[in-house]
Amino acid sequence: MDHSQNYYAILGVSPDATAADIRTAYRQAARRFHPDANKNEGAMLQFQEIALAHELLADEAKRRQYDAMRARLVADPPYFQVNLSTSKRILPQLGEPQVLYMLVEITPFMELAQGAVLAPLNVALVLDRSTSMKGPRLDRVKAAAHQIIDQLGPVDFLSLVEFSDRAEVLIPATSVTNPLELKARVNMMTPGGGTEIFQGLQNGFQQVLRNQKSTHVNHVILITDGQTFDAEHLSLDLADEAVKRGVGISAMGIGDDWNDAFLDEIASRTGGSSAYINSPNAVVRFLNERIRSLGSAFAERLRLSVAPDPDVHLESAFKLIPNPQPISVERQPLQLGALESKRPTKVLLQLQMPTDMQLGFRALVRVDVMGDILAKQRIDYKVINDFSVEVAANPAMEDPPRAILEALGKLTLYRMQQKAEAAIQAGRIDEATRRLENLSTRLLAAGHTELAKTAMMEARRVRTTHVLSEEGRKTMKFGTRMLLSAGDDNE
Amino acid sequence: MITCTYCKHANREGMYFCDECGAPLFDLAGAPATQNLPQNEPANLTVPLAATAAPVAVNISNKLAATTQLALHFKQGAYRVPLPAKPEVTLGRVDASTNTFPDVDLTTLDGTELGVSRRHAIIQHKEDQVLLLDLDSVNGTYVNGQRVLPAAPRVLQDGDEIRLGKLRARIIFEN
Numbered sequence: 058m059d060h061s062q063n064y065y066a067i068l069g070v071s072p073d074a075t076a077a078d079i080r081t082a083y084r085q086a087a088r089r090f091h092p093d094a095n096k097n098e099g100a101m102l103q104f105q106e107i108a109l110a111h112e113l114l115a116d117e118a119k120r121r122q123y124d125a126m127r128a129r130l131v132a133d134p135p136y137f138q139v140n141l142s143t144s145k146r147i148l149p150q151l152g153e154p155q156v157l158y159m160l161v162e163i164t165p166f167m168e169l170a171q172g173a174v175l176a177p178l179n180v181a182l183v184l185d186r187s188t189s190m191k192g193p194r195l196d197r198v199k200a201a202a203h204q205i206i207d208q209l210g211p212v213d214f215l216s217l218v219e220f221s222d223r224a225e226v227l228i229p230a231t232s233v234t235n236p237l238e239l240k241a242r243v244n245m246m247t248p249g250g251g252t253e254i255f256q257g258l259q260n261g262f263q264q265v266l267r268n269q270k271s272t273h274v275n276h277v278i279l280i281t282d283g284q285t286f287d288a289e290h291l292s293l294d295l296a297d298e299a300v301k302r303g304v305g306i307s308a309m310g311i312g313d314d315w316n317d318a319f320l321d322e323i324a325s326r327t328g329g330s331s332a333y334i335n336s337p338n339a340v341v342r343f344l345n346e347r348i349r350s351l352g353s354a355f356a357e358r359l360r361l362s363v364a365p366d367p368d369v370h371l372e373s374a375f376k377l378i379p380n381p382q383p384i385s386v387e388r389q390p391l392q393l394g395a396l397e398s399k400r401p402t403k404v405l406l407q408l409q410m411p412t413d414m415q416l417g418f419r420a421l422v423r424v425d426v427m428g429d430i431l432a433k434q435r436i437d438y439k440v441i442n443d444f445s446v447e448v449a450a451n452p453a454m455e456d457p458p459r460a461i462l463e464a465l466g467k468l469t470l471y472r473m474q475q476k477a478e479a480a481i482q483a484g485r486i487d488e489a490t491r492r493l494e495n496l497s498t499r500l501l502a503a504g505h506t507e508l509a510k511t512a513m514m515e516a517r518r519v520r521t522t523h524v525l526s527e528e529g530r531k532t533m534k535f536g537t538r539m540l541l542s543a544g545d546d547n548e
Numbered sequence: 549m550i551t552c553t554y555c556k557h558a559n560r561e562g563m564y565f566c567d568e569c570g571a572p573l574f575d576l577a578g579a580p581a582t583q584n585l586p587q588n589e590p591a592n593l594t595v596p597l598a599a600t601a602a603p604v605a606v607n608i609s610n611k612l613a614a615t616t617q618l619a620l621h622f623k624q625g626a627y628r629v630p631l632p633a634k635p636e637v638t639l640g641r642v643d644a645s646t647n648t649f650p651d652v653d654l655t656t657l658d659g660t661e662l663g664v665s666r667r668h669a670i671i672q673h674k675e676d677q678v679l680l681l682d683l684d685s686v687n688g689t690y691v692n693g694q695r696v697l698p699a700a701p702r703v704l705q706d707g708d709e710i711r712l713g714k715l716r717a718r719i720i721f722e723n
């Protein structure tokens with residue numbers, strides 16, 4: 058039992074609620090989120106919390122004890138706020154299902170965020186030294202590692218793991234007090250061997266665990282250029298374990314031979330990010346950007362739990378900024394990684410609403426955001442939001458919020474590319490060609506000439522050879538994804 | 549359901565971009581949203597091509613089948629050129645010196661004077677739709693007065709006016 062949590066808020070009652078109020082509130086909440094009634098993944102999580110709150114507050118002795126504990130705790134100042142908006146405020150009553158988009162914006166409170174110093178990092182670099190890294194790739198990776206060492210200081214922890222067929226810890230986790238010595242160790246990396254990512258990740262994870270602290274950003278950064286020879290599920294299991302221990306994993310792929318779906322999945326499960334680096338020269342920039350983003354963390358281990366009402370279905374989630382990333386909705390809570398002090402974190406949810414809804418106001422979804430406030434050492438700070446919408450027979454047409462429309466316009470491009478890929482894998486070549494042509498049209502209309510050309514070339518290639526080029530595929534996938542962050546960087 | 553005006557895909561209510569072709573659905577669905585977007589939007593916002601080029605379906609009921617005969621009518625209908633029954637028909641001007649032999653030669657219709665390129669455009673006839681592709685022609689390809697960009701195939705409706713450079717034609721789906 059975590060006494061810093063506000064169980065009154067979780068149950069949706071005021072602190073002076075009577076026993077009857079608590080009973081009623083519990084019944085209502087159970088109707089919304091009990092697993093028998095609500096098949097949404099996030100509802101289960103929500104119900105566990107509610108049941109816990111009820112158990113505590115319904116028992117008079119336990120409630121008294123909890124109240125006494127709470128009285129002694131200093132009330133939390135608001136650390137971050139969560140703002141929810143939907144594509145429509147008033148939904149039409151329809152005899153068919155309809156889609157509703159919801160934008161979740163998480164913003165740190167200004168006064169706190171402005172005075173924020175750089176977050177201390179506890180980072181493991183896991184670097185591929187397989188034979189294919191020989192030459193400029195490994196050189197640039199080393200240069201990038203040097204720059205990172207320069208950026209870190211005595212409060213930070215760094216470790217370096219190199220891997221090929223097996224993994225070796227070149228720099229055991231250490232605070233960065235002697236940069237020259239660390240750089241010399243980086244230079245010892247020599248190319249050779251195959252690619253076994255799990256070995257590398259596991260070693261990196263263990264190094265991070267040595268100094269795992271809730272005041273730090275605990276992160277593993279993997280750089281690879283190849284498909285892994287070992288079983289991918291080992292690495293995915295490791296990612297799940299990492300989340301439990303508060304460690305994120307980011308993955309960067311150099312060149313065209315690595316498995317982007319696999320690295321995406323690792324990143325998505327841990328709240329990290331994944332990136333496609335098409336030239337060795339870009340390695341330094343990407344890695345610096347990642348370290349900069351981690352270092353500007355105001356809160357870490359940001360988790361979003363989405364519990365729609367029983368008749369509402371959560372179809373998909375996509376993190377728009379920072380580091381655009383699709384997020385699998387099968388695993389709740391959704392891992393969002395770090396909340397930067399100067400940028401909001403935004404997630405777009407796609408919900409499907411049922412047919413023939415009753416007129417009037419109705420509950421839509423409960424959205425919880427939890428995170429660790431690094432500088433305040435406040436673990437599991439939580440903001441709870443219950444969101445309702447109105448259903449009307451013939452609502453007036455309303456403008457969807459500009460932010461949702463813009464995000465959707467860009468997200469559509471990413472999705473078109475994903476669907477084209479799926480069509481190719483299923484052998485539906487005509488469909489894939491058509492989708493790529495459409496994508497090219499849309500990209501051109503949006504002024505992304507280079508990506509449009511790539512899509513057109515790939516459409517032709519698919520028509521004749523029935524496959525995409527790896528380069529074209531990754532360029533389109535990560536190119537369309539990056540469009541999402543393009544507009545927001547200058548906010 | 550919201551039917552995409554561009555590709556006819558049926559989308560669920562509440563969607564803003566076509567699931568099939570990515571075309572914006574909002575102004576086509578009647579919502580006033582698009583008008584409210586500023587006109588001088590920077591290029592990074594997805595400026596809907598199809599929204600501006602919203603094809604006013606001339607004759608939607610006209611059934612299009614794989615067997616439909618397509619024909620181009622030139623000079624206000626004075627000349628009828630049936631298109632050969634193949635999936636892709638190239639339009640242009642014959643030029644033996646560069647070994648260019650398009651399926652439809654527009655030289656005799658003043659193609660040279662009116663700025664038709666040797667390889668100007670392609671009409672694709674798929675089972676359920678007819679597409680017009682510009683082949684990066686010098687003087688451009690237009691449908692109902694709107695430019696068809698080289699990488700952006702455009703769905704043709706029965707009766708659409710096509711312009712190759714300055715040569716005008718009308719596409720007719722004959723049954």
